[in-house]
Amino acid sequence: GPLSERPLMQVRLGELHTWISTCDFSPQGLLGAAQKAWNSYYAKYINVRRGGHTGISMLLAGYCLLSYSWNYQHFKRHRWRKYH
Amino acid sequence: MLSRLVLRAAPAALRALPPPPVAVGVLHATRQLHTTQQSLAPLPPLPEKGGEVRHGLIPEEFFQFLYPKTGVTGPYMLGTGLVLYLLSKEIYVVNHETVAALCILSVIIYGVKRFGPDVAAFADKLNEEKMAKALAVKNEAIEGLQAAIEEEKKEQWRVEGRSYLFDAKRNNVAMLLEANYRERLMMVYNEVKKRLDYQVAMQTLKRQKEQDHMIQWVEKNVIQSITPQQQKESIAKCILDLKALSKGAHAAV
Secondary structure: OOHHHOOHHHOOHHHHHHHHHOOOOOHHHHHHHHHHHHHHHHHHHHOOOOOOOHHHHHHHHHHHHHHHHHOHHHHHOOOOOOOO | OHHHHHHHHHHHHHHHOOOOOOHHHHHHHOOOOOOOOOOOOOOOOOOOOOOOEEOOOEEHHHHHHHHHHHOOOHHHHHHHHHHHHHHHOOOOOOOHHHHHHHHHHHHHHHHHHHHHHHHHHHHHHHHHHHHHHHHHHHHHHHHHHHHHHHHHHHHHHHHHOHHHHHHHHHHHHHHHHHHHHHHHHHHHHHHHHHHHHHHHHHHHHHHHHHHHHHHHHHHHHHHHHOOHHHHHHHHHHHHHHHHHHHHHHHHHO
16 A cells, blocks of 8 residues: 555565655654554454463563663663673 | 404414524534444454464564574574673663562462463453353343244234134124024014914904804794694604614614
8 A cells, every 4th residue: 555554564674764754743643653553552462352461461571671771871870890 | 253363364474474494404414424334333353362472572473574584593593692782781780670570570470370271261251151141131132032023923914814803703793683684574474473363363253153143043943943743743753763763673683
């Protein structure tokens, strides 16, 4: 289909630049994109008949990574060695 | 009289009124019309299992993405290299939180591995019960409606027999009328016969009386006409006859 309607996973690396230019970066657009992303994740991993721990554990792992990256400046001060 | 005048003037007065406002049509047009093909029921069924995930954290699509270029071990090499890089450059700093995370994660993983299937079976059972209840309600509703359809068909079949019912009723009424008519006919016949019998009895009585009277009169006259002389002659003749008869009887014996 046309470039602007394709989801991110089906955009090739070369077309990424043009794809980003067709994005809608207004608040409503960003909110809509976030909603779509959550909906697709939810439909694929959580809203199933026989789900497991996978859906939530991936969310928690992502949360751990995010919070580590937000506190990276604090962790940098507790390194074991000065020179790597 | 005055009321009739008022009634005659009413249509003219109504035409003189202003026409009713057209807002009624506008009000209806603002309601939602079902013009799309989408329908909310029945919903498509939920997928049976979620997306494939390896080691509980990394989706299968990542492995499939790297497989053509690096084969099976590619993602694992990538992971190992990444971990070593992060540790050696101390982008990931090992501190007390690492130890805490290891302990917590090991406990959680042990718990999930040990009690996972039981909890899953219990949750499935709850779901099954809910589904069974909903299905039971739906099936009951369907059965009730089908029974209603059967009853309706039966009633429709019964309606066809109406003509027979009416024929039977008509026959009954006709029979009653016929019986009544015959009863009355019988009554008429009896009454007429009674009257005619009376007339006949009267006539026979009259004739009998006339006959009796005539016989009596004739006898009376005959007895009156018998003179004493004729009586003596007849008695002497009878005696002579008797003697002759007795002689003949003696001779026969």
